[in-house]
Amino acid sequence: xAGVTQSPTHLIKTRGQQVTLRCxxxxxxxTVSWYQQALGQGPQFIFQYYEEEERQRGNFPDRxxxxxxxxxxxxxxxxxxxxxxxxxxxxxxxxDLWTGDTEAFFGQGTRLTVV
Amino acid sequence: GQQVMQIPxxxxxxxxxxxxxxxxSSTTLSNIQWYKQRPGGHPVFLIQLVKSGEVKKQKRLxxxxxxxxxxxxxHITATQTTDVGTYFCAGSDxxxxxxxxxxxxxxxxxxxxx
Numbered sequence: 001x002a003g004v005t006q007s008p009t010h011l012i013k014t015r016g017q018q019v020t021l022r023c024x025x026x027x028x029x030x031t032v033s034w035y036q037q038a039l040g041q042g043p044q045f046i047f048q049y050y051e052e053e054e055r056q057r058g059n060f061p062d063r064x065x066x067x068x069x070x071x072x073x074x075x076x077x078x079x080x081x082x083x084x085x086x087x088x089x090x091x092x093x094x095x096d097l098w099t100g101d102t103e104a105f106f107g108q109g110t111r112l113t114v115v
Numbered sequence: 116g117q118q119v120m121q122i123p124x125x126x127x128x129x130x131x132x133x134x135x136x137x138x139x140s141s142t143t144l145s146n147i148q149w150y151k152q153r154p155g156g157h158p159v160f161l162i163q164l165v166k167s168g169e170v171k172k173q174k175r176l177x178x179x180x181x182x183x184x185x186x187x188x189x190h191i192t193a194t195q196t197t198d199v200g201t202y203f204c205a206g207s208d209x210x211x212x213x214x215x216x217x218x219x220x221x222x223x224x225x226x227x228x229x
Contacts, residue, residue, distance in 0.1 A: 031215065042121075042203050042219030043158065056216050059116070090157060094215055103148065104217060106157045 004107035025093030032074040035090040121220030136223035138204035
């Protein structure tokens with residue numbers, strides 16, 4: 001049973017460019033959350049997708065957008081990259097429960113470097 | 116918005132010593148989760164605490180959730196070199212609409228000297 005898979009594992013982009021990161025959730029999971037983890041910091045919530053819609057969003061600008069597909073996989077898009085967007089981007093999948101109390105399974109992450 | 120503070124930021128111990136990290140939330144939590152992240156790795160779920168005053172044990176690890184559901188702690192007894200990593204607490208607020216959104220603390224980096 002594959003866990004959460006993310007691609008690519010590493011990426012180098014130039015300031016101003018756009019990037020798309022991909023995530024396949026753990027089998028049986030229907031909810032995908034994206035987090036940004038800067039070096040030496042805890043993961044920061046970007047947004048969460050459920051039933052192909054953005055259900056909740058953290059404190060990130062509109063340059064950060066996403067999508068969820070019918071098979072529950074998800075993409076994170078970042079436009080007009082800034083040097084400060086360099087970070088580890090983590091995808092976490094979970095099984096939606098109406099209480100919202102559920103463990104998150106994290107992927108290995110995509111290390112994005114903006115130069 | 117919800118903030119989760121975690122202390123200490125760093126902890127260096129000799130193998131065999133105990134280790135404790137503390138987590139405090141600015142708001143009442145629905146639940147708190149603990150994760151471990153090895154250097155170069157991703158956060159791995161350790162445990163979830165839901166009930167006020169809850170205490171859970173996993174071998175040498177003891178997790179506590181405060182009575183007010185605003186603080187938590189992780190205690191490791193007799194550390195081993197395999198315990199090295201960053202320990203994060205992550206809270207889900209009690210607003211009823213968190214849908215599993217986690218607010219992470221800054222983490223405590225544990226190094227263990229053999």
